Amino acid sequence: MAFLRLDPDGGGPLHERIAGAVRRAVADGEVVAGETLPAARDLAETVGVNVNTVLRAYRDLRDEGLVELRRGRGATVRQVAVDQARLRQLADDLLAEAARLGLSRADVRALLEARS
């Protein structure tokens, strides 16, 4: 199951809004690794855009390594993308917690260095 939230402000080109919605869904854990995104034609039809707009968004995502594109199989979300999103989330949490405790970036760096 995939749940995509398009940027409601309508800012930026359409294909960028669609790609952004997929990136956000991965970062928020809304889609899991191996998940198949809607077929380009279905997504185009249900969002009300041209199919080439969706295909362009999917190609951009493939070039970033977020999804795999295979003929007859559609776009599947890659495990590495999900892992990276989770790692980024953990890093954000670490920095937020450090900020809450009044630690500087140098302190966090020292903390990480001490255990490598």
Next chain:
Amino acid sequence: VTRPPDRGVDRPGVDRPGVDRPGVDRPLARRLAEVAFPVLAVATALIAPLPVFARLPDPVAAHWGLGGAPDGALPLVVDVVLLAVVVLVVGAGPCLAARGAVPRDQARVLLGVAGGTSVLLAGLRVASLQANLDAPTWDAATALPGSTLLVTAGVTVLAVLVGVTAAGDRPDRAPALTSPADVGVTPGDPVVWSGVASSRGGVIAAMGALSVTALSALVVPAEGRLVLVVAAVAAAAVAATLGQVRLTVGPAGVTARLGWFGWPRVHVPIADVGEVRIEQVVPYEYGGWGWRLVPGVSAIIVRRGPGLRIARRTGRTLVVTIDDAGRAAGVLEAHREAYRATTSTS
């Protein structure tokens, strides 16, 4: 004190290690193990007749009685091409289907059948070549060599086990249950929901038909063989269509596509969407599985259980079986309300 970086700006996908390693999602060894036996079997069945083609009688012995003596023949070219095509269909067909996002248990069935049937056929192909080798006419062919049959039986079991085991590291799909009120989408949110419903019965029926194809290619006496092979392949294709339905719901409407081939498909524009409800679908109420047309209702049914019921403004109703129908209904209802609001104010 520094502010944590804005995650909206920090796009995942840039400067990430691992991007240049294709196939890291599932280990390459597992991917290869899945298809190794079908690939070897298809290659064997295609290549094995070539070097010995001139040493085979024409017509060639193609069916053996229980006593071991040949009792049926086919023109040499027909025999070679028929077996090659059947091995290709039973070996490659399920492997291609398993590349899609099928649940784990279905992938196990697909790859187990692909390995077992293709290896069995390839082994029998080799055995029948051995029996026909250097025979002046087809009725002078020897019995199928027992050693080859024994090896074939062993490798067939191995191929089934490897296929079933190697498919086990796929992500599995657990159907979620949400009520339309819990979706958390307000009318006007440009959200897209996409989900599936899949049927174990459709997969098993398709693989059953393929197994019939494989067996009838060798067991059925010569004349009925072509007819049965064609009929069983057609039955497998039809059953495969009933294996899965995928539904996409967005601001502009809803689209459903049936099967692994993505056809047939149906689209309902948002302007055409009336009342949206969820229901527990019971297949026999619609006359069975697949694309059902009953008075007033079109239904896409791959299993019993949760489904979406959309009353169309044209007067017809569309019913689609779908996992987490509640979420699908909630999203569609939000889009419908937003559409009604814009059309009533303008």
